[in-house]
Amino acid sequence: MFNDSNKNQEQIAIYNHQNTFNLNYITMKKVLLYLMLLSIGIVQSQTVQPSLPSTLYISKQTGQSTSFKGSVSKTTDKYEHGSLVLQTNGPISITVNPQDLSIGTNQTKTWTGTVKGDAVNGPAPGTSSTATISGNYDTHFSRPYGTGSGGDVEDTYYCAEEGSTGDGCAYHGNNRGKHELIHKIGTENLSFTVYSIQIKIDDIACAATLNSDELTLNATTFPSGGTITWTLPDGSKATGNGIKVKTNGLGAAFNISATFEIEGISTSDQKQVTRNRLIGFKLPPCTDTTKNISDIAILTFDGPCHPFVSFKPPQVSPPMVAWSDDIKVTASCGGDVFDANITTINTNKSISATPLQIDFGAKVGEAIDKVIDAIIADKPLSPCDKSGSLKPSGSIILEESRMCCSDQDPAIKPSTKIAGQVTWNYGISCQFPIPALSIPYIASLDLALSAGLSASIGASYQSTCTAGKFCIDAEAKATFGGGIGATVLAGAVKANLQLVVEGIGVKGSVCVYPLPVNGNASVTFGKVKVVGTVTVAWGLSSHSVDYPIFDGFSPINYTF
């Protein structure tokens, strides 16, 4: 029979194996030993874990699998004997030699066993499954009384005669002690995880990109761990992931393979990588900004895989002095070389500058004139004096340069820049008669009327390829009014009258691009009233006056 200390050591070893998954021959030997002892002799210990998982690997691709091998010897005493039947469930196989797993009393036997994965019946690559070994045992053995449980106690005895000394069993210190004869029947299971290993090379459909002629090799394995070994196009080997491979000069297609190895078994993957040729190179007709050629190049390849292309010069910029420059660009890809031209344009380089004539103010001035005419009638020698000018001061300059509109034909178009400010200041003053008592028609009070216009337009515009019109909203500040504070007819009449306009406004819009300048103006002119006081000496009468002399215009609209 075994002593308890030996049994405990075996249990500890099995636990270590399970915890570390460091499966090797020695470990397998322990597993097999555990299985044997568990089933035949040590099952009297109730502290044993009945089932502990282990790991096996299979390669469906190569038919390989990992295995556990081991041997164990067993010596029984005069009480111990039994038999064991092993069964498997799942993609594993087990062989034990000798196949007879029974042992009699006072007998010594040695078994050799192997557990291995079943590659044929194993799971699909990239997956795993569980397998189990079951042992059905029928054993008889002796154990010191009170040291265990389980099994049927068929009888008891003492390991020495009553009254004897020194000839007892070791468990009882060579003294006399009580033992039980046990009959125990049961089943124990041992589980394994079987991994079907796999390697897949990450997608590398094309040999390179326009931005790099270098490939980066990566593969995904199942399970993790193990070793990845690449076989490169030149036959050399490389290990691990993230392998960099120069592809320039490797031809139109080449193979990449990778092998995944773990616990001595392997599987592999292979991909064919395509590398096309450059067969055409074009550039946009022009650019007015600094460009990387790689961003604007129009490349043609003989297949879907576009290898790295180098450009000389790699970048083009607008000229510093001239308004344009023609640049030749060379594209190289392997041994394929193409040339293309591009025109660079300096949009800030002015070709011509033209001051714009804007008659917005003149048109509004005409409106003011009409209002005056409407109120006081018209005649060649108008009672009105004009001051200022309807011609604007300042200027709005139209500068013409060139710009690039790549998607249009022709691509090089005039570019218009408009900047500047113009102002108008226009004044008009008139005198006309108003009615009052004690004043004859021909000596009526002359009411001084003044009208003025001030307007300002500032422009800042740069044409683009798509914008086609530039208009400026303009609002002129118009003043209209006047009055008298006069004594007429030798003091007989004193008048303090003001001309009041109810609502006056000038609004317009000037479109300065495209030429010619055009736009519209709208003049609103409300009712004109005379408001104030008139004092007449004849009867010392004084009147507050408020009467209309003109009913106003509906908005007058002009286009120009």
Added chain:
Amino acid sequence: MKKTFLTYICLLVSSFSFSQELPDFNLKKSSIALPIYMIGTMNDKAGTLNGDTLTYQLKGQWFLDNPIKLGVNSSPQLKNPYHTVNELVMAYMSKDAKKIVSLYNASSNSAITDLVNGSSAPAFLEYVGKAQQVELLGAIEYKNGFMVYTKDATYGTHENFVVKEKGKYLLSAIDDKEPTSWNIGNYLRCNPKPSEPLNRIALPDSMNMNDSFLIETKTKPHYFVELYTSTLKQNIPIRVMDNGPLDLDPVLGSVKFYLKGKSFTNGKGIYTFYIASFNYQIMQVASSLLDNRWKYTLKLY
């Protein structure tokens, strides 16, 4: 406006007609209607506005068709406002400053004394002394007194505000914030008559915006020749008074002025307008303006 003239006619029928002697002062209930489109007319809530006619209901007495000549016989007793105004005219004609002051009430004494004795006295007396053929048009009861309207051939219509104090009727300075007396005075100043027939003026059928066309016509002295449209939206208010500042012909009764393309404020288009002559300025089209007018159609291009 027809109503205005009907009222005017009724006033004439009911008035007294003494050309040499001052009439009795006898105010009666009456009405007077004003065309509001006559320039100088102010809005007045004291009257009733019906269409283009402003009608006043008041106590008055009128001599519009046969005005009473003033300054012929003295009336020193000042028994009614006419007596006082008559004395004022006589004082103006004689440039008698002392008498002028005596005709005003106490509250007006300071103002009238300054006027006739101050630095401006010579000019003032010269001004009033030129008044010729001063006539009495009528009077109304107004505020705390009476407004007596007179006119002369030199200056036109005058207001004379008279109050009764201590049994005498005296002139009084007035600072009038209400428009009633002004409107009536302005009406009397214009004495609006129906439009005056004009000889038809030959005008072109069309003209350029930048062109002008000289119009010459005959009218009554100091009458206005007005060019107007039937709607205000096509307002072409050209207005020239005979012998006025805009008349190019200095001969009284002849008017000459230019019709300019740019006077048509709506710009290019076809315009229909009228030309007529009035003794007053008009502000807008009224029913009374439909008579004695010439209609024109002009294409402006």
